[in-house]
Amino acid sequence: MFKPTIHVAIALLFHQNKVLVGWREAKQHQGNKHEFPGGKVEAGESPVAACRREVFEEVGIGLQHWHAFDVICHEYDDVIVNLHIFHAAVPTALLKDIQVPWAWFSRSQLLDLNFPQANRAILQRLVWPKAIKISEDLSLLSSLPKEKLLYWRVEPTAEQKMELIQYCVEQLGQVIINLELWKQLNPMQQQAVAAIHLKQSQLMQLQKGDLKVGLRYIAACHDIVSAQHAQQIGCEAILLSPVLPTATHTDATALGWEKFQQITELVDIPVFALGGLTQDDLAVAEQHHAYGIAGVRFI
Incomplete structure (x- = not known):
């Protein structure tokens, strides 16, 4: 049976660890579900131009700076939909212009909302x-709960590559590895890893457009310049350190919680507090605008 194919532009709008979500009316395709802003790409229109237009028409704000997030093809019973997904940060000054019924939800709340099936990967x-x-x-991966991630912090040697590829694709989905080790994997393995880690030195050499579409990047940052640069080039999360003094990096000056919060308030992607923390520090980190925590010894 012939199924028409439509192209749809989707906008992921971020502000301080929250994502903008609306509600799709019953009369619409896949109605009575939550949705991200977006709509059909018109003839002669680029997907990013459609995204920019739809956000202005539906949400009421004009944003110029967008990052390509992914392209997802999903086949329904009656139609094939190609989703062209982009993301952007919403400045505080524009929050008052957002129209009803669009509302902000924390990222963890998104899993409890009723989105169309095609949005699952998003x-x-x-x-x-x-x-x-x-x-x-890396053997910790075998006992790691399915909802957790492991950043395997090693040098990108041939031996480390051979150790990594012994694991199945599903297990690679829980591993974060540095960019140089990721480059040694085959395309299927590269697509499978949970995220690509960028050292601050690697991060600062990259510009907007350098990151590969459809992949998740998390950057190591130690100051406001690197944190804002990570967001500007399209990274999806940040490891910000050191928050507190650590036994492994005694020569590094700790940020402290006050400085940590000053930085996190100026970015809109998840920031993980790193350095001198234990699992019990998660609540404190969240009070200072962290999304979560990361650590070597006590996490």
């Missing part, structure tokens, strides 16, 4: 765990 990327384990021991 939700999986938007929702991060609250704690990231950092270790040189």
Whole structure:
């Protein structure tokens, strides 16, 4: 049976760890469900131009700076939909212009909302765990709860690559690895990993448009310049450190919670507090605008 194909532009709008969500009316395709802003790409219109137009028409705000997030093809019973997804941060000055019934939800709340089936892959990327384990021991992956992530912090050697590829695709979906190790994997393995880690030195060499569409990047940052640069080039999360003094980096000057919060308030993507923390510090971190925590010894 012939099924028509339509192209739809979707906007993911971020502000301080929250995502803008609306409600799709019953008369619409896949009605009575939650939705992200967006709509059909018109003839002669680029997907990003359609995204910009739809956000202005539906939400009431004009945003110029967009990042390509992903392209997802989903086949329904009656139609094939190609979703062209973009993301952007909403400045505080524009919050008052957002129209009803659009509303902000925390990322963890997104999993409880009734989105169309085609949005499942989007939700999986938007929702991060609250704690990231950092270790040189990849065997921890075998006992890692399915909702957790492990940043395997090792040098990108051939031996480390061989150790990594012993794990199945599903297990790779829980591993964060550095960019240089990621480059050594085959395309299927590259697509499978949970996220690509960028050291601050790697981060600062990249510009907007350098990140590969459809992949998740998390950047190590130590100051406001690197944190804002991570957001500007399209990273989806930040590891901000060191928050407190650590036994492993005694020469590094700790940010402290006050400085940490000053930085987190100026970015709109998830920030993980790192350095000198234990699992018990999660509540304190959240009070200072952290999305979650990360650590080596006590996470």
